[in-house]
Every structure is written in structure tokens, then in C-alpha cells.
Amino acid sequence: MRDEIVKDSHFKEITDVKTDSKNRVTLSKVKSAKARIYKVYINAVGQIILDPQATIPAHEQWLFKNKTARDMVLRGLDDARNMRLTGADEDYSKYVDEV
Template sequence: MAEKWEFAGEVGAPDSKNRVVLTPAFSNGEHVDGFNVFLNDSGEIKLEPVVKISAKEAWLYKNPKALKMVQEGIKDTIEGRVGPLSRKRLKSK
């Protein structure tokens, strides 16, 4: 299946140090720490935005069971399936 690419803007030519400024094409306001760079046989370049997370938080993404539980908890919250938790209810478990 072919990827759908959308024109995001035009950037100028590389400067004397061979750098390209992406700001005109990348202005959605989201924080990005860097990019993964992909090249294809046609010479096209694809940049994939990357956001770094701390080692302290990375464990969650390395533990599929824990990640699933967190995602289910978020979904339950969004869909209104959570309520206040009392000490009495906690002790009965």
C-alpha cells in the first residue's frame, strides 16, 4: 500500500554548512526533539518526527501488559466508567 504524502511547504536551499531550515514546512506547534531520516531509490527524503522520553518513563513502553492497562484506564476515564475510590473499597480488595 502506498503512503499518502501531503505537500507541507517549501524550504530554501542548503546553507554554506549544508543545513536546511524546516520551519516553513513544520509549523504545527508540536514539540519535536529530532527526526528519523528515510531515503528511497528515487532520492526522496522522508523525515519522521521523534520525541524523546526519559529512561524513567520508557519502562512503560517496554512492558506491553502495563501499557495496555494504562491505555484501558485512559479509555475508561474518557468513556465515564470510573468513579471516586474510597479507602473502604480499597481494603475490601
């Protein structure tokens, strides 16, 4: 499970924080905290990891649940990134005015 959570094992200490009266910790001194949602993990000795999360629209969720489709999209993006492209069967520029 650790490999799935910890993406980079090089941590740096930023600051010390104290919990408030409701046992909350603020991240105001963490300048790079851009996420609004975090998954919280705790181990047996009480160390806590905050893993930033991103939300996706419900209508796009199917892609993340369908491994075959997701792999096809990732492969297509990789192909495009590496200029492994093929020509289209027809000239679609004639449809540009229709959009």
C-alpha cells in the same frame, strides 16, 4: 513499514529549499516544525521523510518497552475518557492532608 511511518498521506508542498555547502537543509520556512529531533527515512528514489520524535525520561522508558503495562494504561485512559469508572473500596479523602 510505510504504514508505520506515514500517519497521514495528505501532504502539501510548503516551499523549495536548497542544501548548503555542507549538504544541510534548513526548516526555517516550515512554521509547524515544533520537534527538535527527527527520524530520517529515505527511499530508493531519494525521497526523504522527516518523522518528528519526542524524548521521554529514562525512568519512564519501561512503560514503552512493556507492552502489557502500556496496554493496561491505555485501557485505563480509555475507560476514564468514556466514564467507565468504579468506586474505590475505601474513602481516600481522609489522606488528603498527608500529602
